[in-house]
Amino acid sequence: MAENTTLFDYLNLFWFTVLPYIALFTFFLVTIQRYRGKGFTYSSLSSQFLENKVHFWAMVPFHYGILVVLGGHILGFLLPNQLLLWNSNPMRLYILEISGFVGGVFTLVGLINIIIRRLTDARTKMVTSAADWIVISVLLFQICTGLYTAIFHSWGSSWFAASMAPYLWSIVKFNPTIAYVTPLPLMVKLHIIGAFSIITLFPFTRLVHALVVPNPYLWRKRQVVRWHWDRKKIRTPEFKINK
Numbered sequence: 572m573a574e575n576t577t578l579f580d581y582l583n584l585f586w587f588t589v590l591p592y593i594a595l596f597t598f599f600l601v602t603i604q605r606y607r608g609k610g611f612t613y614s615s616l617s618s619q620f621l622e623n624k625v626h627f628w629a630m631v632p633f634h635y636g637i638l639v640v641l642g643g644h645i646l647g648f649l650l651p652n653q654l655l656l657w658n659s660n661p662m663r664l665y666i667l668e669i670s671g672f673v674g675g676v677f678t679l680v681g682l683i684n685i686i687i688r689r690l691t692d693a694r695t696k697m698v699t700s701a702a703d704w705i706v707i708s709v710l711l712f713q714i715c716t717g718l719y720t721a722i723f724h725s726w727g728s729s730w731f732a733a734s735m736a737p738y739l740w741s742i743v744k745f746n747p748t749i750a751y752v753t754p755l756p757l758m759v760k761l762h763i764i765g766a767f768s769i770i771t772l773f774p775f776t777r778l779v780h781a782l783v784v785p786n787p788y789l790w791r792k793r794q795v796v797r798w799h800w801d802r803k804k805i806r807t808p809e810f811k812i813n814k
């Protein structure tokens with residue numbers, strides 16, 4: 572029994588103390604190196620031009636859903652006390668929990684459509700790499716464990732603010748306190764491990780496009796594009812033959 576307890580302690584030490592720093596070190600180091608050496612690869616490599624119908628029903632719910640879910644997690648991390656105060660009102664707690672769950676469902680629906688599209692569309696299948704399937708698998712695992720947690724371990728926003736936020740801040744302060752997470756249910760622990768796994772894989776995959784979202788388009792002035800040739804003439808067969 573003592574050996575099992577010791578092994579369990581070592582596993583907790585690795586998953587919740589060592590892995591977070593491996594993930595963060597890899598994320599920052601490889602992300603910077605990739606941007607400096609291969610900045611042109613900072614793209615989602617969109618395959619929308621290959622097929623658009625399923626692409627719409629995949630990417631739109633996926634992105635909107637994941638924005639809601641990530642926003643909730645970031646809010647709980649940055650403002651845990653304010654979140655607990657918000658949840659002190661049952662109605663506000665229900666609204667927050669339902670919103671997060673709906674966001675998770677949207678993300679799952681979008682990801683399932685992404686999988687279907689990449690399995691059934693021949694042209695999209697050709698541009699899908701092994702790294703894409705690894706990322707999709709980890710994301711699917713993460714979404715499913717998150718939804719399971721939301722259903723069977725209710726009021727996640729409250730215990731996230733009370734347990735996960737202090738643990739994450741202890742990581743940031745280089746004083747990891749795993750006592751906050753070791754008592755949590757297995758599925759919650761797997762969800763945490765999945766999150767750090769995604770952070771580790773992030774700089775090696777097309778997920779890096781999230782770091783170069785074209786935010787300047789929101790405030791940049793409109794650009795005027797002028798043609799300096801006859802567009803109708805340049806597309807005529809005679810023009811091509813003459814050229």
